[in-house]
Amino acid sequence: MARRKTIKPMTHRTPYLRCLIALLSWTLILSLSAGCQLFRKSDMTRGTPEGLYKKGYSDYQNGRYKKAIQSFERLRDEHPLSELAILAKLGIGDAHYSDKSYAEAEAAYGDFIYLHPTNENIPYVMYQIGMCHYEQILSIDRDQTETRRAAKEFEKLLVRFPDSKFSLMAEKMLRECRIRLAEHEFYVGEFYFKQKNYPSALLRFEAIAREYAGLGLDYKTSVYIEETKKLMELEEAKKKNPEKK
Numbered sequence: 001m002a003r004r005k006t007i008k009p010m011t012h013r014t015p016y017l018r019c020l021i022a023l024l025s026w027t028l029i030l031s032l033s034a035g036c037q038l039f040r041k042s043d044m045t046r047g048t049p050e051g052l053y054k055k056g057y058s059d060y061q062n063g064r065y066k067k068a069i070q071s072f073e074r075l076r077d078e079h080p081l082s083e084l085a086i087l088a089k090l091g092i093g094d095a096h097y098s099d100k101s102y103a104e105a106e107a108a109y110g111d112f113i114y115l116h117p118t119n120e121n122i123p124y125v126m127y128q129i130g131m132c133h134y135e136q137i138l139s140i141d142r143d144q145t146e147t148r149r150a151a152k153e154f155e156k157l158l159v160r161f162p163d164s165k166f167s168l169m170a171e172k173m174l175r176e177c178r179i180r181l182a183e184h185e186f187y188v189g190e191f192y193f194k195q196k197n198y199p200s201a202l203l204r205f206e207a208i209a210r211e212y213a214g215l216g217l218d219y220k221t222s223v224y225i226e227e228t229k230k231l232m233e234l235e236e237a238k239k240k241n242p243e244k245k
Contacts (some may be wrong), residue, residue, distance in 0.1 A: 047074065053084045123165075126153065137177075190224070
């Protein structure tokens with residue numbers, strides 16, 4: 001079976017196909033036919049697995065993601081038994097991801113996991129699914145559904161492949177997701193505080209202290225908890241002893 005090493009990308013937003021396939025594809029191709037010159041000019045004019053893969057890879061490298069997808073899909077469909085077809089399937093997901101078509105990328109990665117559940121690239125694919133959600137995270141004053149979905153995918157990777165290099169990356173991304181969720185909770189809590197809805201504010205602040213400790217909000221949250229409780233006591237005292245007019 002073709003082997004494909006994993007190479008850590010420069011940043012979590014770097015298009016991965018450039019760094020993951022550049023060296024690996026050539027290693028794979030050479031292993032298929034040691035000492036043979038596979039990329040003849042004629043390969044580019046007919047639909048050989050090698051020619052289709054090279055064209056898709058070239059288009060990806062030059063930012064022509066839709067054309068890259070077409071070549072990779074053709075390779076996948078016309079040559080399903082070729083060892084290059086596996087790289088092509090990964091290429092489809094990566095090209096969609098680089099083209100910011102995250103729903104399509106997630107679907108392609110999901111199909112890969114379904115069809116190749118024991119493939120050595122599964123940790124990478126799981127990480128990419130998490131990144132598909134991470135790239136769609138909104139600002140802290142907006143809905144954080146994508147943040148939660150990203151965190152869930154990174155957690156799944158950490159549980160299943162704790163020793164993977166991609167799990168190290170996922171751990172970092174999971175922390176970023178948790179920070180974002182904590183900041184969102186603090187934003188909502190502060191909003192309730194300013195509106196003098198102290199019980200709702202206290203619920204948010206206490207949830208942060210309980211669920212998101214050690215993420216940089218501990219001190220600020222503790223101050224708000226203390227102040228909120230004081231204000232709640234004052235309000236309760238006013239209710240029991242209303243001021244005389």
